[in-house]
Structures are given as C-alpha cells and as structure tokens.
Amino acid sequence: MNFQEIRNNFRDKKVSAKELTEESLKKAKDKSDLNAFISHFEEYALERASYIDTNFDQYIDKPLGGIPIAHKDIFCTDGRKTTCASKMLENFVPPYESTVTKNCNNAGSIMIGKTNMDEFAMGSSNETSFFGPVKNPWDDSLVPGGSSGGSAACVAADITTISTGTDTGGSIRQPAALCGITGLKPTYGLVSRWGMIAFCSSMDQAGPIARDAFACSALLNAMASYDDKDSTCSKRESVDYEKGLSKDFGKLKIGVLKGVENLGISEEVLKAYESSKKILEQLGHSFVELDFTELSSGICSYYVIAPAECSSNLSRFDGIKYGYRSEAKNLSELYLKTRAEGFGDEVQKRILIGSYVLSAGFYDAYYRKAQKVRRMIKSKFDEFFMDVDLVFLPTTLDQAFEMNRESSDPNRMYKEDLLTIPANLAGLPAMSLPNGFSKNLPIGVQFVGNYFSEELLLNTAHKMQEVTDWHKMTP
Amino acid sequence: MNKIELKNLLFLSRLRVNEEDQDKTIEKLQNTFEMIDQMNDLDLDKFEPLNNPLELTNVSRSDKEKNRNKKEEFLEKSPKSDEDYFVVPKIVE
Amino acid sequence: MAQNDTLINGWQPVIGLEIHVQLQTNTKLFSPAKNQFGEEANTLVDLIDMGLPGVLPVLNDGAVKQGIAFGLATNAEIAKTMVFDRKNYFYPDLPKGYQITQLHYPIVKNGVVDVEGKQVRIHQAHLEEDAGKSMHDIYDSESVVDLNRSGVPLLEIVSEPDIRSAQEAVKYLKKIHQIITYLDISDGDMSQGSMRCDANVSIMQPDDKEFGIRAEIKNINSFRFVEKAINFEIKRQIKVLESGDKVEQETRLYDSIKDETRSMRTKEFANDYRYFPCPDLVPYEISKDLVKKVNDNLSELPEEKQKRLMETHNLNEYDAGVLCADKSTADFFEEVVKEADAELTAKWIIGDLNALLNKNDISLKESKVEAANFSKLIQNISDNTISGKIAKDVLDEVWQSGEDVAKIIEGQGMQQISDEGELEKIIDKILAENTSQVEAYKSGKEKLFGFFVGQVMKATQGKANPGLVNQLLKKKLN
Incomplete structure (x- = not known):
C-alpha cells in the first residue's frame, strides 16, 4: 500500500495508527540487517499511536495523520538521542526539538526511529557512519547512496512510506535515485534549519523522501513553515502542495542537456533519461537544449564552500560542554584527542580542507573564488529560467555501486554529486524520481525548478508518475 | 602542501594525525585540491561572491527576554561539571 | 611635529585603543537569554549561548539601535549594510568555537571624538558577542567555565593610532566612557568588565615617517591601570630599542599586581582566525528611517547637558563642566536641585562630595550618598539649620552610614543655634x-x-x- 492508500484507510478507520505503527516497527525489525536505523523508539511510537487513535478527530484532517515516519538522525529530538551518525554525539540527547520534527509531529505523524546517515551528512554512500554502512534494499552488497541513505533505504524497503532527509549537495536526491524512490530538496529557506545539525549552513536544506510525489507533497506540507528562529528562512505565504498536484500548469518548456555525453554519465542512465524525455513529450511538454558545461564546475565550488562552513560549524564539538570527551592530561590534549577520536576520517578530511581554504593567504584564491563560481552558477540558472519552466537532467552519473568501491579516480566519490550540486549552490528546488531500471537496479532523474516552484515540481513529477510505474517497484 | 603546512592546519583544526600517516593525509588533500583547482580556468571577474542563495536582508528580533534556564540539565549532560560550572583541564594563560 | 611635550627620552609614543563595551540590552546579541551581570553561574544560558548543535542565532535589534546611537554621538558613518563574520578559534569559554563579529562591514566607521580640544579618530565600532568566563582558582588542576556572559552584546570601538601619551589615552577612554554612559548604552563599569580596554603601543623617533612595531596590551581593567600599563610598555620598548634589539609584534598581558606587561606564551603556530561571513545570518541594511528614529530618541550628550545646566541653573561654565564630566554626577545634581539651591549644590558636589569620592576611589553610584538625602543636607545649610562646618560632619556621617540627614542632625543635636x-x-x-x-x-x-x-x-x-x-x-x- 502506498502513502495515499494508507492515509485513506486511516481516515476511513479501516486501519488504526497503532496497527500501522506496529507494522512499521515489525518491518524495521525484520529488515534490521539493512542497518537503516540508528535509534528505534518502539515504546514511544506505540504510545503516540494510541494517543492519536484516541484523539482520532484531531488527526483525521492532518496531512500525516496516523502515518509512521522515520527521521534522519540529523534532526534534534527533544529528550531523544540525536547522533548525526558520529561518535562525537553517540550519547547526545538534545533538550530541544527541531522545527522539522516538531512540524511532522504536529501534522500527526508517528516517529518510529532515527535513520542512519553519513557522519554529519558528509558522504555519498552512507559508509562514513560511525554506526556502520547502510545496505541498499535492492542489493545488500551495494550502497544506498548518501548522506540520507538510511531514510532512503527505509522507504525503499517499505518500512515507512515517508521519511525526512537533508540535502546539502545531493543527499536526498542521490540516495533516492539509488534506491528507486522520490525525494525533494526544497528551495533553500523553505524549510527551517532550527534544530537540524549543520554541515554547510548556506546549502543545507531538509526535504521529504517517499515512494512517490504525492507522499512528498503531503510531507512537504508538514515540513515547510516560516520560522523566526532561522534567520535564513523565507517568509512566504504557505502553499498547499497536495492540492497543487491536481492543478493544470499547461504545456511546459523543459530545459534538457546539450552534450550530455561529455559528463561521464553511464549508458544505462542516459538511456533512461532519453526515454523519460519521450514521456514528457507525450505529456505535451517541449524541450529547450541547455549548455550545462559551466554548471559542472559547481563541484569545485562546493568542495571549497561546504568544507569551509563545516570546519567552522563543527568547531563546537570540543568535548567541553556536551558530547564525547577523551581522557586527557591537559586542555590542548583534550581538544586534539576528543576531535581526532570523535570524528571519522571523512569528516576530519573536510575540516582540514575547510581550515585550509579559509586560512590567511588562501581565502581569496579559494573561498572567495568559490563564492564567485557560486554566483556564476546562480546566474546561469537565472538565465535558463528566462527560457524554461524546469530543467531536466539525470540525478546521478551511475546506479548504486558496491561498498568500498575502488576507483582509479581519487575524487570519484565527490563526483557522485556532480549533477545534484548546482541546485544546492544556487539554492534552487530539485526533485529526483525513479525513471528506469537496469540490472534490476533503479535509476533516477531530476527536475530543477526556479525558486519556490515546489508546487510545479511536485505537480510535474506526479503527472509523470500517473503514467509510469517505476515508483511502484519494490525490491 | 608540506608537513609543516599540514601541522599548522591540524593545529588550527585541533586534530591529530600520527606522524606515519601524515604523508597519506597530504596526498588525500592534494588530490581533492587538484579537483578544486579546476576553478582557476574560469573567468570570474564579472561575478560578485555569493554568500547565501536567497540574499535575504534584515532579519532580527525585538529585544525581549525569554527565560530558558536549563542550568541543571546542561551541567548534568556535560562531560564534566560541578554544581555550578563546566569543568575543564586547567587553562594555561 | 609641532609642540611636543609627549616625547619620552626623545621617543614618540603612538597609541591606539580597542575598547570593548558591553551593551545594556535586555537580552543577548543572538539569543533571548537575559543580559545581566552578577547572576548565579550558568543560569542565563540559552541553547544558542551553549552553542548546541543545530541551533541558530537571530540578531537582537536593540543592540543595532545602540550601535547606531554610538555612531551618531561620534559623528561617524553609519553602515548602509552591515555583515556579521565568524572569527574561528578554540577556547573553553567560546562555546561555538567561533565568535560572531563584524570584520569588513562594521556598523560604525570613521567617527571622531574631541578629547580636550584634540580630535581622536575612531576607525570603526563593530558589534560582536562576548565569550563566557573562565576561572582558574577554584580547583588546583582544573578551570571552570561560566557561560552567563556568553553572547552578551559588545561594541568594540577601535581608535586610530592618534594618541600620543598614556595620559591622553586615559582622557580618551574617559571620553568614550562619558559618551556611552550618556547614551545609556552601557554602564561602562570597568571593575565589572562592562568596559574593557586593549592598547596598541609603539614608539618612534619624532622624525620617523612610519610607526614603530607595536605590541598589543590586553586585560587592562581600570583607568588607572591604562595609564600605568602604557607607561610601563613605553619604557620597556625604549629599553629594547636603545639596547639595539627589536620590538616584537605580539600580545602582552598587563599584570596590575607586578605593574608590568609580559608576553603571552607564544604558541607553536600563529593563530589564524579564518574569518568568513556567518552563513546563519543575513546582511542588515540600516535605513535612513531607522537612523532618524534613533537620532530622535538620542539621549542628551555631555555638551548639551552642560549648556542646559548653565542656562537653567545659572551655573558657570567650569562648574557645569565638572558636573557633566560624569553622567551619574550630572543626574545626581539634577535630582538634588529639584528641592535644593543650585549654586550651593554645585559647590558641595564639586567640593566635598567629589573629594570623598576621589579619596575612596569609588563612583557616586557605589557610594551610600543618595540624591534625596544629599538634597536635605543642602537645604539645611541654606536655611541655616546647620553651619557649613557641621554640614561637613553630617556629610561624613552620610558617607559612612547612608543615614538620613534629618535624623543625623536631630539625633546628634547638630542644629545651629540662631536664637x-x-x-x-x-x-x-x-x-x-x-x-x-x-x-x-x-x-x-x-x-x-x-x-x-x-x-x-x-x-x-x-x-x-x-x-x-x-x-x-x-x-x-x-
């Protein structure tokens, strides 16, 4: 059953929140070898489900009423462990609730657990988690993608129908593509970052992960809100994305890639891309070819700006006030040991890169330059959106890959985000949806929209999903 | 990047890499910088740096107090504290 | 260089001050926790002041207004747009591992203050957050941290190197103190750390074209120490240069007990603060309307107050100037003369009361002398209930005990015999x-x-x- 059917059944009292929760909890247990979860909250979830059943009338109209959900372990949950998949926060229990999880609670969802992820959301394969890698539900020798790998695996394995993720350089869209599900990175500032552990503050954005665009729209309705606790949050009139699915946006002009063959995209992914274009054509949309060359330099900019911000954001983890503290003879040793032991290799590497690009003498050559590239990419998109309604491109270069992938290219993992990063740099909304299979593994494709065009994105993806079945495939 | 630069970087970041692993760390960092350095081929003169995608301005709050004293909870959850303070190894001025 | 009585052994001192002023807002710069000195440790700590993961700062517009007021009072440029940056360094009382401050786009630029006829330029004044407080003497081998001060708004006022002697530095510092207390943006209390001063000191030969290498002296926490610390440092630098060595560019700490400055332990590597724009905050455009609003509500400044006292109370320029040197004194005067004779009040404040304050080295606020009580004293002199001589004794008694003047006079039978x-x-x-x-x-x-x-x-x-x-x-x- 998909999200919509489950919600209808709950609303029609054909199934109780408690039954739904029990089922999710059981599946989570059965599929524990996926390692999709860091924490399970069985007792809490069942209690909350009973409460919702008892107060059914209050929840019948809520967008997520009675629906089990899994939250990425990057969102702080009041009184409940929040680790960000790091040893540093292995036992950290925040005394505050993130706006995202609070909004989801208010929308009637039931949190069954917190999902595994790359440590501090730094990674594209979920292998950097202190709690071990997540396995791809389609093939347990493969990665689910990252950093929201646990949330993606959880939905792909049908443990829950919805989960939350965050996307700094592709961390929602890439695992969604690799797991054959749907995920949306909203416009920067649509969803509050309060209580979401920061990686790269100027790009981090929380968004919905689900099997289909319909569920994403319901979850986004819950997640998005203006929040005066986040100064970068946009003050806008709220939009009913679910209602927007039935709107008619007419025939769209869609930007597609010119010279895709030069980007290193695999044959299978390209093939699926071409056949999806045909579907869009059949739906009456037309294409404009766009030169993507400049956008591919986004990756250089990203790997300067994201480490720079992370090096600063992660300075608070020093063993003084909370979190892990190593035994040490003196203060200077306490800092060094706490941080060297508390952070994994990838996190430490990014902190070092970040410190380097911000240090005296290198700021202009790296950080400032990267910000100029960022402006260039934003301008390029602005130019695109003068002509087109949406940009359409593959989400990833390839499909899910094996764990501990060997590559002759030392930067292969970073290039995983080549096609997703530009939207983060520009702060644009982007959405990945499954669009094909090869070797029994899913492939994803993404739309990038203009600022705050989530309604159009979800509507277009939904219309595509009405005439395709890729999102219905399960492992 | 040489070892002295790496050591400076480690000091700034309060991180530690064993002497024998330092060459490997340097190599890893250099590989990443090779990718990053492709930026140098771009002509960026006409672009102003972009800090934040939405370029919002003037977000502030009024000067009103909200008391959220969580002293006990903060101290209790800290790695080391006494009744009143966070406790750390002696800070040498 | 024209007249020069500031040379010491033929050397010209060149001094610039960096003054940190704690703003008197209700709440902290980026959190809604109370901004208050002297409360129980770690009770004024919001999630934001703890630097917990995932929490975000929101700018307090009260601090912005106070910053603008300072700019207006110093004829400075108010920024059209100000931007907050992060200054990254590790310290146990710095919970986030960075301080939010303003590097390139401060709220105030290019101000000027008049220090007894000499113009001292202000390079900039910027908003930033204070750190917590570490204390080292509770345990033998451990230090403790109190985060009540973490996030308290500071205005850091950076002067140009326009000052030429330690005495001048004190006068400049007093002038800044006067301005911030008149504006009511800070209590300026150096003993509580609401006003703190670092001094950049160098020396040069009078005909040198470039300034010498400077040392930064930190941790100077009283007017008296500013003068002593700078004078010590000037003499130290003269000794260094005259012995053929070079002054090192470094940070030095003033030790008021030993009356010396000493080099702070040089670290293995130089610190590099890796400033960059804080991505959690957005630029703030200061509109003309806001500046006007602040200007319309600007408190009376010392010169204005002096003029007003001369006009309304018929005081001479000197007396009014002395009274207005310190806002609390001027306010005290105005309170007293609601009931008492102005001329006599001025005479007694400037004379006997100031003498007591100076002798005991405390401020009027710290003393037990209250305006209403002091007013009774003056009235009793005016109507011949007590003589001037007796009045001195009564004032001494008030100074000691704070006792009511009428009670002192009656209790001790001090009434003047005029029968x-x-x-x-x-x-x-x-x-x-x-x-x-x-x-x-x-x-x-x-x-x-x-x-x-x-x-x-x-x-x-x-x-x-x-x-x-x-x-x-x-x-x-x-």
Whole structure:
C-alpha cells in the first residue's frame, strides 16, 4: 500500500495508527540487517499511536495523520538521542526539538526511529557512519547512496512510506535515485534549519523522501513553515502542495542537456533519461537544449564552500560542554584527542580542507573564488529560467555501486554529486524520481525548478508518475 | 602542501594525525585540491561572491527576554561539571 | 611635529585603543537569554549561548539601535549594510568555537571624538558577542567555565593610532566612557568588565615617517591601570630599542599586581582566525528611517547637558563642566536641585562630595550618598539649620552610614543655634569669664576678636550661627 492508500484507510478507520505503527516497527525489525536505523523508539511510537487513535478527530484532517515516519538522525529530538551518525554525539540527547520534527509531529505523524546517515551528512554512500554502512534494499552488497541513505533505504524497503532527509549537495536526491524512490530538496529557506545539525549552513536544506510525489507533497506540507528562529528562512505565504498536484500548469518548456555525453554519465542512465524525455513529450511538454558545461564546475565550488562552513560549524564539538570527551592530561590534549577520536576520517578530511581554504593567504584564491563560481552558477540558472519552466537532467552519473568501491579516480566519490550540486549552490528546488531500471537496479532523474516552484515540481513529477510505474517497484 | 603546512592546519583544526600517516593525509588533500583547482580556468571577474542563495536582508528580533534556564540539565549532560560550572583541564594563560 | 611635550627620552609614543563595551540590552546579541551581570553561574544560558548543535542565532535589534546611537554621538558613518563574520578559534569559554563579529562591514566607521580640544579618530565600532568566563582558582588542576556572559552584546570601538601619551589615552577612554554612559548604552563599569580596554603601543623617533612595531596590551581593567600599563610598555620598548634589539609584534598581558606587561606564551603556530561571513545570518541594511528614529530618541550628550545646566541653573561654565564630566554626577545634581539651591549644590558636589569620592576611589553610584538625602543636607545649610562646618560632619556621617540627614542632625543635636537670646547669654558668660581679654581688646588689640568667636564656638560645640555670633560680639564689645 502506498502513502495515499494508507492515509485513506486511516481516515476511513479501516486501519488504526497503532496497527500501522506496529507494522512499521515489525518491518524495521525484520529488515534490521539493512542497518537503516540508528535509534528505534518502539515504546514511544506505540504510545503516540494510541494517543492519536484516541484523539482520532484531531488527526483525521492532518496531512500525516496516523502515518509512521522515520527521521534522519540529523534532526534534534527533544529528550531523544540525536547522533548525526558520529561518535562525537553517540550519547547526545538534545533538550530541544527541531522545527522539522516538531512540524511532522504536529501534522500527526508517528516517529518510529532515527535513520542512519553519513557522519554529519558528509558522504555519498552512507559508509562514513560511525554506526556502520547502510545496505541498499535492492542489493545488500551495494550502497544506498548518501548522506540520507538510511531514510532512503527505509522507504525503499517499505518500512515507512515517508521519511525526512537533508540535502546539502545531493543527499536526498542521490540516495533516492539509488534506491528507486522520490525525494525533494526544497528551495533553500523553505524549510527551517532550527534544530537540524549543520554541515554547510548556506546549502543545507531538509526535504521529504517517499515512494512517490504525492507522499512528498503531503510531507512537504508538514515540513515547510516560516520560522523566526532561522534567520535564513523565507517568509512566504504557505502553499498547499497536495492540492497543487491536481492543478493544470499547461504545456511546459523543459530545459534538457546539450552534450550530455561529455559528463561521464553511464549508458544505462542516459538511456533512461532519453526515454523519460519521450514521456514528457507525450505529456505535451517541449524541450529547450541547455549548455550545462559551466554548471559542472559547481563541484569545485562546493568542495571549497561546504568544507569551509563545516570546519567552522563543527568547531563546537570540543568535548567541553556536551558530547564525547577523551581522557586527557591537559586542555590542548583534550581538544586534539576528543576531535581526532570523535570524528571519522571523512569528516576530519573536510575540516582540514575547510581550515585550509579559509586560512590567511588562501581565502581569496579559494573561498572567495568559490563564492564567485557560486554566483556564476546562480546566474546561469537565472538565465535558463528566462527560457524554461524546469530543467531536466539525470540525478546521478551511475546506479548504486558496491561498498568500498575502488576507483582509479581519487575524487570519484565527490563526483557522485556532480549533477545534484548546482541546485544546492544556487539554492534552487530539485526533485529526483525513479525513471528506469537496469540490472534490476533503479535509476533516477531530476527536475530543477526556479525558486519556490515546489508546487510545479511536485505537480510535474506526479503527472509523470500517473503514467509510469517505476515508483511502484519494490525490491 | 608540506608537513609543516599540514601541522599548522591540524593545529588550527585541533586534530591529530600520527606522524606515519601524515604523508597519506597530504596526498588525500592534494588530490581533492587538484579537483578544486579546476576553478582557476574560469573567468570570474564579472561575478560578485555569493554568500547565501536567497540574499535575504534584515532579519532580527525585538529585544525581549525569554527565560530558558536549563542550568541543571546542561551541567548534568556535560562531560564534566560541578554544581555550578563546566569543568575543564586547567587553562594555561 | 609641532609642540611636543609627549616625547619620552626623545621617543614618540603612538597609541591606539580597542575598547570593548558591553551593551545594556535586555537580552543577548543572538539569543533571548537575559543580559545581566552578577547572576548565579550558568543560569542565563540559552541553547544558542551553549552553542548546541543545530541551533541558530537571530540578531537582537536593540543592540543595532545602540550601535547606531554610538555612531551618531561620534559623528561617524553609519553602515548602509552591515555583515556579521565568524572569527574561528578554540577556547573553553567560546562555546561555538567561533565568535560572531563584524570584520569588513562594521556598523560604525570613521567617527571622531574631541578629547580636550584634540580630535581622536575612531576607525570603526563593530558589534560582536562576548565569550563566557573562565576561572582558574577554584580547583588546583582544573578551570571552570561560566557561560552567563556568553553572547552578551559588545561594541568594540577601535581608535586610530592618534594618541600620543598614556595620559591622553586615559582622557580618551574617559571620553568614550562619558559618551556611552550618556547614551545609556552601557554602564561602562570597568571593575565589572562592562568596559574593557586593549592598547596598541609603539614608539618612534619624532622624525620617523612610519610607526614603530607595536605590541598589543590586553586585560587592562581600570583607568588607572591604562595609564600605568602604557607607561610601563613605553619604557620597556625604549629599553629594547636603545639596547639595539627589536620590538616584537605580539600580545602582552598587563599584570596590575607586578605593574608590568609580559608576553603571552607564544604558541607553536600563529593563530589564524579564518574569518568568513556567518552563513546563519543575513546582511542588515540600516535605513535612513531607522537612523532618524534613533537620532530622535538620542539621549542628551555631555555638551548639551552642560549648556542646559548653565542656562537653567545659572551655573558657570567650569562648574557645569565638572558636573557633566560624569553622567551619574550630572543626574545626581539634577535630582538634588529639584528641592535644593543650585549654586550651593554645585559647590558641595564639586567640593566635598567629589573629594570623598576621589579619596575612596569609588563612583557616586557605589557610594551610600543618595540624591534625596544629599538634597536635605543642602537645604539645611541654606536655611541655616546647620553651619557649613557641621554640614561637613553630617556629610561624613552620610558617607559612612547612608543615614538620613534629618535624623543625623536631630539625633546628634547638630542644629545651629540662631536664637539671639540664647547666644547672648552664652556670650555674656564668656565675656564675664575673660575680663582681661575684653580690656585688652578694647584698648586696641582687635585681633582678640577671633579668640571670642572661638570661645563661643567651643561652648556651643560649633553649632552657633557664625554670622549672628559676629554680629552680637561686635555689638557687645564696641
């Protein structure tokens, strides 16, 4: 059953929140070898489900009423462990609730657990988690993608129908593509970052992960809100994305890639891309070819700006006030040991890169330059959106890959985000949806929209999903 | 990047890499910088740096107090504290 | 260089001050926790001040207004757009591992203050957050951290290197103190750390074209120490240069007990603060409307107050200037003269009260002398209830105990004797007891008049109304 059917059944009292929760909890247990979860909250979830059943009338109209959900372990949950998949926060229990999880609670969802992820959301394969890698539900020798790998695996394995993720350089869209599900990175500032552990503050954005665009729209309705606790949050009139699915946006002009063959995209992914274009054509949309060359330099900019911000954001983890503290003879040793032991290799590497690009003498050559590239990419998109309604491109270069992938290219993992990063740099909304299979593994494709065009994105993806079945495939 | 630069970087970041692993760390960092350095081929003169995608301005709050004293909870959850303070190894001025 | 009495052994000191002023907002710069000195440790700590993961700062617009007020009071440029940056360094009382401050786009730029006729330029004043407080003397091998101060708004006022002597530095610092207290943006209390001062000191030969290498002295926490620390540092640098060595560009700590500056332990690597724009905050555009609003509500500045006191209370320029040097004194004066005579009040504040304050090295606020009580003292002098001499004793008593003036006078029977009949009886008795002196006086030894006055005062324990005593004595003796 998909999200919509489950919600209808709950609303029609054909199934109780408690039954739904029990089922999710059981599946989570059965599929524990996926390692999709860091924490399970069985007792809490069942209690909350009973409460919702008892107060059914209050929840019948809520967008997520009675629906089990899994939250990425990057969102702080009041009184409940929040680790960000790091040893540093292995036992950290925040005394505050993130706006995202609070909004989801208010929308009637039931949190069954917190999902595994790359440590501090730094990674594209979920292998950097202190709690071990997540396995791809389609093939347990493969990665689910990252950093929201646990949330993606959880939905792909049908443990829950919805989960939350965050996307700094592709961390929602890439695992969604690799797991054959749907995920949306909203416009920067649509969803509050309060209580979401920061990686790269100027790009981090929380968004919905689900099997289909319909569920994403319901979850986004819950997640998005203006929040005066986040100064970068946009003050806008709220939009009913679910209602927007039935709107008619007419025939769209869609930007597609010119010279895709030069980007290193695999044959299978390209093939699926071409056949999806045909579907869009059949739906009456037309294409404009766009030169993507400049956008591919986004990756250089990203790997300067994201480490720079992370090096600063992660300075608070020093063993003084909370979190892990190593035994040490003196203060200077306490800092060094706490941080060297508390952070994994990838996190430490990014902190070092970040410190380097911000240090005296290198700021202009790296950080400032990267910000100029960022402006260039934003301008390029602005130019695109003068002509087109949406940009359409593959989400990833390839499909899910094996764990501990060997590559002759030392930067292969970073290039995983080549096609997703530009939207983060520009702060644009982007959405990945499954669009094909090869070797029994899913492939994803993404739309990038203009600022705050989530309604159009979800509507277009939904219309595509009405005439395709890729999102219905399960492992 | 040489070892002295790496050591400076480690000091700034309060991180530690064993002497024998330092060459490997340097190599890893250099590989990443090779990718990053492709930026140098771009002509960026006409672009102003972009800090934040939405370029919002003037977000502030009024000067009103909200008391959220969580002293006990903060101290209790800290790695080391006494009744009143966070406790750390002696800070040498 | 024209007149130069600032040279020391032929060397020209060049000084710039960086003054940190804690703003008197209700809440912290980026969190809604209370901004208050002296509360129980770690009770004024919001999630944001703890630097917890995932929490975000939101700018307090009260601090922005106070920053603008300072800019207006120093004829400075108010930024069209100000931007907050992160300054990254590790310290146990810096919870986030960075301080949010303003590097390139400060709220105030290019101001100027008049220090006894000399213009000292202000390079910039920027908003930033204060760190918590570490204390080292509670345990032997451990330090403790109190985060109540973490996030308190600071205005850091950076002068140009326009100052040429330690004395001038103190005068400049006092001028800044005067401005911030008049604006009511800070209590400026150096003993509590609401105003802190770092000094950049270098020396050069008078005809040198470039400044010498400077040392930054930190941790100077009183006006007196500013002068001492700078003077010590000037002498130290002269010694270094005259022995053929070089002054090192470094940070030095002033030790008020040993009265010396010493180098802070040099670290293995230089610190590099890796400033960059804080991505959690957005630029703030200061509109003309906002500046106007702040300007319309700007408190009276010292020069304005001085002028007003001269006009409304008929004070001379000197007296009004002394009263207005310190806002709390001027406010005290205005409170006292609601009931008491202005001229007499000014005389007593500038004279006896200031003497007590200076002798005890405390501020008016810290003393036990309250305006209403002081006003009674002046009124009692005016209506001849007590003599000026007795008034000094009463003031001493008020200074010690803070006791009500009326009670002191009554309790100790200090009222002046102005009853003609009573005084006449006393005088008659004294004249009768000292017949030989009376004769001597009458035969021309007029100097003895003072002797009789003294005897009357002695007999009345100084309470006799001196004017009346003079008058009666003259009548009886002549």
